[in-house]
Amino acid sequence: MNAIEVDDLVKRYGDFEAVRGISFRVKRGEIFAFLGPNGAGKTTTVHVLTTLLKPTSGGATVAGHDVVREPDAVRRKIGIVFQDMSLDSELTAYENMLIHGRIYGLGGNELKDKIERLLKFVELWDFRDRQVKTFSGGMQRRLEIARSLLHEPEVLFLDEPTIGLDPQTRAHIWDYIRAMKEEHDMTVFLTTHYMDEAEMLADRIAIMDHGKIIAEGTADELKGLIGNDVIYLRIKAPEELRCLKADFIRGCKLLPDGRVRLDVENAAGALPRLFELASSGGIKILEVTYHRPTLNDVFLHLTGREIREDADEREAMKVKMRTRMRMWGRRR
Amino acid sequence: MRVFTTMVYRELKRFSHSRARVIGSIVNPLIWLIFFGKGWSGVFNNPMAASIFGGVDYMTYLVPGIVAMTVFNMSFMQGITIIWDKQFGFLKEILVAPASRTEAILGRITGGAIMAMMQGIIILALSFALADLKLSGVLPALGMAFLVGIAIAGMGVAIALRMTSMEGFQMIIMMIMLPMTFLSGAFYPINTMPDWMQWLSKVNPLTYAVDGSRYYLAGVTPTFGMTVDWLVLGGLAALLAGIAALEFRKATID
Numbered sequence: 383m384n385a386i387e388v389d390d391l392v393k394r395y396g397d398f399e400a401v402r403g404i405s406f407r408v409k410r411g412e413i414f415a416f417l418g419p420n421g422a423g424k425t426t427t428v429h430v431l432t433t434l435l436k437p438t439s440g441g442a443t444v445a446g447h448d449v450v451r452e453p454d455a456v457r458r459k460i461g462i463v464f465q466d467m468s469l470d471s472e473l474t475a476y477e478n479m480l481i482h483g484r485i486y487g488l489g490g491n492e493l494k495d496k497i498e499r500l501l502k503f504v505e506l507w508d509f510r511d512r513q514v515k516t517f518s519g520g521m522q523r524r525l526e527i528a529r530s531l532l533h534e535p536e537v538l539f540l541d542e543p544t545i546g547l548d549p550q551t552r553a554h555i556w557d558y559i560r561a562m563k564e565e566h567d568m569t570v571f572l573t574t575h576y577m578d579e580a581e582m583l584a585d586r587i588a589i590m591d592h593g594k595i596i597a598e599g600t601a602d603e604l605k606g607l608i609g610n611d612v613i614y615l616r617i618k619a620p621e622e623l624r625c626l627k628a629d630f631i632r633g634c635k636l637l638p639d640g641r642v643r644l645d646v647e648n649a650a651g652a653l654p655r656l657f658e659l660a661s662s663g664g665i666k667i668l669e670v671t672y673h674r675p676t677l678n679d680v681f682l683h684l685t686g687r688e689i690r691e692d693a694d695e696r697e698a699m700k701v702k703m704r705t706r707m708r709m710w711g712r713r714r
Numbered sequence: 715m716r717v718f719t720t721m722v723y724r725e726l727k728r729f730s731h732s733r734a735r736v737i738g739s740i741v742n743p744l745i746w747l748i749f750f751g752k753g754w755s756g757v758f759n760n761p762m763a764a765s766i767f768g769g770v771d772y773m774t775y776l777v778p779g780i781v782a783m784t785v786f787n788m789s790f791m792q793g794i795t796i797i798w799d800k801q802f803g804f805l806k807e808i809l810v811a812p813a814s815r816t817e818a819i820l821g822r823i824t825g826g827a828i829m830a831m832m833q834g835i836i837i838l839a840l841s842f843a844l845a846d847l848k849l850s851g852v853l854p855a856l857g858m859a860f861l862v863g864i865a866i867a868g869m870g871v872a873i874a875l876r877m878t879s880m881e882g883f884q885m886i887i888m889m890i891m892l893p894m895t896f897l898s899g900a901f902y903p904i905n906t907m908p909d910w911m912q913w914l915s916k917v918n919p920l921t922y923a924v925d926g927s928r929y930y931l932a933g934v935t936p937t938f939g940m941t942v943d944w945l946v947l948g949g950l951a952a953l954l955a956g957i958a959a960l961e962f963r964k965a966t967i968d
C-alpha cells in the first residue's frame with residue numbers, strides 16, 4: 383500500500399494557483415523529498431496533505447485515508463514539523479512535550495517514559511526545564527522533531543527541516559532523521575530547497591517548480607536526465623554566442639548568466655577536444671569548470687534557473703517576514 | 715475532557731512562567747484602588763455622597779468595581795493573545811491534532827478565566843485592608859468574576875480570530891477595554907448617566923458583575939436585582955464562549 387497518494391491536486395489562493403495539478407505516490411517506509419525553490423508550492427502541498435488546507439480540486443489520501451473526507455483519521459496517523467517554528471516559546475521543553483502528548487490522548491507513565499526517551503534522543507533532556515525561547519534555532523528544531531514523534535505517526539511530514547540552520551546543525555538533524563526512520567519504520571515526506579539535503583536523505587525525489595512536479599525519481603535517475611559530466615564555459619566568440627556542436631557534446635545550453643553548459647560523456651576526455659574546437663572556430667575560452675552533475679544541474683537543465691539564487695533567498699526572506707505579519711484568514 | 719484540561723494547564727503554566735505579567739496584573743489595579751480610590755474618598759466623605767454610593771464609603775463602593783475590572787482586563791488579554799498563537803504557530807499544532815477544537819478553545823477560555831479570577835482573589839484579599847467588605851460575599855462574588863472571565867475571554871478569542879493583522883491590536887484594546895470599564899459602573903453609578911450611555915452600560919457584561927458583586931461584598935442594593943445579574947452573566951458567558959468555539963471550528967490557515 384502507498385503511504386501517500388495524490389491525484390491531480392490543485393490549490394488556489396484567490397486567483398493565484400500555488401499547486402497546479404500534481405500527482406505522485408509515496409511508498410510505505412520510504413523517505414520522499416519535494417525539492418524546489420521558494421514559492422514552488424511545497425508548503426501548500428504539505429498543508430493540504432496534513433488537512434490544514436482544503437484542496438481546490440483533485441484528491442489525496444494519507445495513510446489510507448482521504449484528507450478531505452476523513453481528516454481526523456489522517457490527523458491521528460501523521461506527525462508534522464512545520465516550516466515555521468510552532469512551539470510555545472513561553473513554556474519549557476518538557477511542558478511542550480507534555481501538552482502535545484496529552485492532546486494526542488497519551489498520559490501517565492507511558493507518556494513520561496516516551497518524553498524522556500525522545501528528549502534524550504534529540505539530546506535535550508538536560509535542557510528540559512528551560513523555556514523554549516532561550517533555545518537556539520537548532521535546539522528548537524530538535525525539540526519539534528522529538529515532539530512530532532511522540533504519538534508515533536505512520537507518516538511524518540518535515541517542511542524544510544533545516545532551513546536557516548548552520549551546516550553542522552543541519553548534518554546533525556539529518557542524523558536524527560535517518561536514525562528515527564530506522565527505529566520507527568515510518569514514511570517520511572520531506573520538503574527542501576537544499577539539494578544536498580534531498581540527496582542525502584531521500585529515497586526518491588520530486589522536483590517541483592511553479593506548482594508543478596517537473597521530474598521525479600531517485601537522485602541517480604534524475605541526474606541521468608542530463609549526461610555523465612557537466613562542463614560550464616565562459617567564452618568570447620567572434621559572432622553572436624551560439625551553442626557548440628560536435629559529436630562528443632551530448633547537450634548544450636546557453637545560460638541566462640552568459641555561460642554555456644555542455645553535457646558530455648567524460649569531461650577529462652572532452653576538454654582537449656573542446657579547446658581544439660574553440661581555437662579552430664576563433665572562440666576564446668575565458669573560464670572552464672566541470673563536475674559530475676548535481677541536482678542543481680538537473681534543475682537548471684529543466685528550468686534554466688538555479689534552485690537557490692541569492693536573489694531568491696532574499697525575496698523569500700521578505701515573503702517570510704510578510705507572511706509572519708499576515709494573519710490567518712477564515713474559511714468561507 | 716483531556717484536551718480541555720490540557721489547555722487549561724497550558725494557560726496556567728504560561729502565566730506562571732511570566733513574572734512580569736503576574737506582577738503587572740496586580741500592580742495596575744492596586745494603583746487604581748489606592749491613588750484613585752483614596753483620592754476621591756476625601757471628596758466623597760459626606761452624607762450626600764454616601765447616598766449616591768448606596769450608603770457605603772467610596773472605597774467600599776469602589777473595591778468590587780476594581781476587582782471586576784481586574785478580572786475583565788486580565789481575561790480579555792488572555793483571550794485576545796490567541797493572536798500570538800496564530801502568529802507564532804502554536805495554533806497550527808492544535809489544528810493538525812486529532813482533537814476536538816471545541817474542547818481545545820473552551821479549555822483555553824476557561825484557563826484564561828481561572829487566571830483572571832485568581833488575580834481578582836489577590837486584589838480582593840488586599841482590599842480587605844482598605845475597605846469595609848463582607849467576608850460572606852467573597853464566594854458568590856468570585857463566582858460572578860469567573861462568569862465574567864469566561865464571557866470576556868470568549869469575546870477576546872472571537873475578536874482575535876477575526877483579526878487579520880496585528881495593526882489593530884492596540885486600537886482594539888483602547889476602543890474596547892477603556893469604554894467597557896467606564897461604562898460598567900465600577901467608578902460611579904450608571905443610573906445618573908445620560909440615557910444613551912445607560913443603554914451601552916446595559917449591554918456590557920461587566921456592568922452586571924459590578925452590580926452583583928457590589929451587593930455581595932459591600933451590601934449595596936443591586937440596580938438590576940440578583941436574578942437578572944446571574945442570568946445575564948451566565949447567558950453572556952455561554953453566548954460569547956459559544957461564538958468563540960464556532961469561530962474556532964472554522965479557523966483555517968489560508
Ligand SMILES: Nc1ncnc2c1ncn2[C@@H]1O[C@H](COP(=O)(O)OP(=O)(O)O)[C@@H](O)[C@H]1O
Nearest residue numbers: 395400419420421422423424425426427967968
Ligand atoms: N495564504 C496564502 N495566500 C496567498 N498566496 C499564498 C499563500 N501561501 C502561499 N502563497 C503563495 O503560493 C506560492 C507557493 O507557496 P508555498 O507553498 O509556501 O511554497 P514553498 O513552500 O515551496 O516555498 C507562493 O507564491 C506563495 O507566495
Ligand SMILES: [Mg+2]
Nearest residue numbers: 424425465542
Ligand atoms: Mg515552504
